[in-house]
Amino acid sequence: MKKLIGLIIVLISIAAAIIIIQQLISKEPSITNSPAPVQQKAWIGPDLNTDPSIKGNERASILYGHDLIAHTSKYFGPKGILSKITNGMNCQNCHLNAGNQPWGNNYGAVYSTYPKYRDRSGSIETIYKRVSDCMQRSLNGMAIDSNSKEFIAIFAYIQWLGKDVKKGEKPIGAGIEKIAYLNRAADPKKGRAIYIATCQICHGNNGQGQMLATKKEYAYPPVWGENSYNDGAGLYRISNLAGYIKNNMPFLKTSHASPALTNEACWDVAAFINSMPRPHMNQSMDWPSISKKPIDYPFGPYADSFSELQHKYGPFQEMIASAKH
Secondary structure, three states: OHHHHHHHHHHHHHHHHHHHHHHHHHOOOHHHHOOOOOOOOOOOOOOHHHOOOOOHHHHHHHHHHHHHHHOHHHHHOOOOOOOOOOOOOOHHHOOHHHHOOOOOOOOOOHHHHOOEEEOOOOEEEOHHHHHHHHHHHOOOOOOOOOOOHHHHHHHHHHHHHOOOOOOOOOOOOOOOOOOOOOOOOOOHHHHHHHHHHHHHHHHOOOOOOEEOOOOOOEEEOOOOOOOOOOOOOHHHOHHHHHHHHHHHOOOOOOOOOOOOOOHHHHHHHHHHHOOOOOOOOOOOOOOOOHHHOOOOOOOOOOOOOOOHHHHHHOOOHHHHHHHOO
């Protein structure tokens, strides 16, 4: 009798254990009840076609500003209808989709962050100063009048593009991405091979670009030579050019989410492009405090003992480590 009772107790215990195990198995892990992390999206500018708030003269000015950015050479290039003061490139050739392309050197944070102090000039800069710099450096030309109808339109367009960005903020995807430094110097020779295989089809074997049939503006801009950006332009710093290439080149075949080239390839092809001849700009007034020069600014003097060659191509890790001591 005692053996039978003991057996019954054992069977009951086993059944209870099975029930508990089944309950544990059927219960979903608590992690699945947590909300998925919110993925932050890159800035996307407004669309004039779907913005009913912009009307009348304001809309006309913004549309004109857009056209000036997209077709700068039409107005100010060598065959410009207003004046002939630039190299024939369009602002859009560097600021993709008229400054509205995420990670494409866009204008997403311009209105929200200007006026602001910039170390390059050692002064507070306005949007006019920023636009003027682009015309003098990237377009290797002259600035337009700040009181002109054209600048007023460009300002209106930039303001409208950034109207939904809070003052003082820089949204994700604004400007150019800073990609990781290499642990070696960027190599123009390796970059040349990448350029020939990947870039030459659009930008030409001599970096001359391709013009539209009108011969008044570029479909694909020159990346070196007399009609390209001068050595005072922001893209002459290879960190800027490498980040720009990573997210945008080859054109229409890459994106931030799906880059076509590795970081290493981007650094090398940027080194090759910026090793080629281009117009020179007098930059003697830039960087009044030499200690504020970016690590890849290619012209001395410097506050450290590293050479111009290393400041241009790297390796940069050694300079970064030195600056921390």
